[in-house]
Amino acid sequence: MSARTVQVTGDQPYEVVIGRNLLGELPRLLGDGVRKVLVIHPTALAATADAVREDLTAQGYEALLAEVPDAEPAKSAQVASFCWQVLGQADFTRSDAVIGLGGGATTDLAGFVASTWLRGVKVVHVPTTLLAMVDAAIGGKTGINTVEGKNLVGTFYPPAGVLCDLAALASMPRHDYVAGLGEVVKCGFIADPRILELVEAHGPEITDPERAASSEVLAELVERSVAVKARVVGEDLKEAGLREILNYGHTLGHAIEHVERYSWRHGAAVSVGMVYAAELARLAGRLDEAVVARHRSILTGLGLPTAYRGDRWDQLHAAMRRDKKTRGDLLRFVVLDDVARPSRLEGPDPSLLVAAYAEISEGVAPVRGISLG
Template sequence: MPQIEVGGTPPYTVTVEAGALARASVPESRVALIVDAGLPAEWAKRAQAAFKPELTIEVPSGDACKTLEVLGGVLSRLAQANLPRDGTVIGLGGGATTDLAGFAAASYLRGVAYYSVPTTLLGMVDAAVGGKTGINLPEGKNLVGAFWPPRAVWCDPELLASLPPAVFREGAAEAYKHGLISDPSLIDRVLSPEFRPGQEGFTQTLADAIAVKAGVVSRDLTEQGERAYLNFGHTLAHAIEAVTNHGISHGDAVGYGMHYAAHLSRELGGNDLTPYTRRFLDWQQPRALPPLDFDKLNAYMARDKKADSLGVRFVLLHDLARPYLERVPEETLRVAFDVWQSEVGVSRSLSF
């Protein structure tokens, strides 16, 4: 049973184990469970049996839950239930659900305990670990939020068995990213036929991918330095999500964004890692892109969390496992964008 320790104040444990949800428990007696409404009813029943919540709040699936309106409704439900300061919030769902649930916990009564039970590969490898919580604005993704680490995270591989293949491949983008920026052994393992729930070695590879993020956030919780490297591929990805109104999912957008970042890295003198990102896209088979306008994307990239008063900063790679943060001139962004777009193609029939 892999258990990954995440440093911080306080530290917490990520448990990666089949059946982890059934064995999970919390010390708090008053519990509010926030659940993705699209989950199988059996998963919510398992969570209710484990945590015995006095309040269960269903929220829309995906980024539709990461809005001010949904957050306000959740906070009102917590207040109406008189959840006390020593109560707790538990998030059960994909990365969007755990982002929302964590931010609700951080905001309600200026902060109550929070626990996370991610149900997607993307949620397990990325969103549920590290304490970043938040919601989106029309102006961009994750522009409102708080650093609010969970007290514990339970990653149950059994919950991944029923994921549609496309959704599983979306989540693999974050695991592959961890291979590119930190642990190259993950690159082949993520693309292996063995990287499937129930296959031998799957749980260990999943744990190793989670461990990359756990190590980074233990050293840099509030993104003052190396935590920014976890955003490799995300600057363009978040812009794609915004301009398509999330018609392109986060995982698919990250796949595209990593390939763009690899082009930028090469343009600025790094080793050519585009064969790696191209290989991932061929495996991932992301949803086709609509025609994209660079200026519209660039407007969103300018509001990226890594941007500062001097401009847009990108996470780039000198080589595998050698990330760095760099301001990129707009002309270089345009040149790389044209080459990237000619490679990934667009579907003229798509519009969002």
């Protein structure tokens, strides 16, 4: 397949290149004047990172590696400090660059490190998971976690470019790959119904990572999902308004991740969060039951969860109150009025929150036909 390119507009425009065997594009995205490059990568991708380093060295760069923990443990102040130490000891200047090679946790960390070193050096992301390709590596959000919650420390810092090499998906564990489809489905529900149609029509083709890695359907899904995010962040980089729609399903999803100490995959948690938000909108009288049922049908068909433990509400509610969309004591949710018609629900009655949770609670029979709106 020929490479597909999505332009992200805004004050600092950049390209997202989607295709296969794309490492040759790195020098172009790094741009002129870069001499040193730090490749931040997880332990699991040590061999890949070494190949990238050798390729960059052959092209005249002074390339170094910084190996960080796999997944969410990488997103800590201690790991960021280690990366700053590497940059300092190698005398990185403002004209040098960072590459984030890995999943969403790695690109979040790499972006944060780049944005804070000398108040900002160039960063290029090379996401290797579906989740990172359609979500974490796009849009310029960076962050690390604290004991109190996920992504509470971070910056808005657009990359110089993003390379989505679909060939990397072939070796992904199936559960991790399928979890990434949760964010693809989210893009469909909030902005692009064609995504939902493709997922419904090509389920078997896109749920097998080895088969999907060479699939034109997956390439189109990634391109469409990136285009949704690019369009939103191009208009609202710093989440002043429109960008909040990208958090559909994330209020409860992030709370589940926190309560589970990040042992749940992000896309799986967001899958449950989307069904919760859909039930919340239905109970408020804003969303038809057919759209709620479509949430469950699509997500279940992909093998994603749509329910969670019924005995965790108090912990989840406390975690949601620390969500970035919360204003004071006012909980705010992204909901749908219909497919591709996102809106906000601010300060819903506590009884509505509990009733919606009962609809997704394992071991609790849902009460159909109720409307509290």
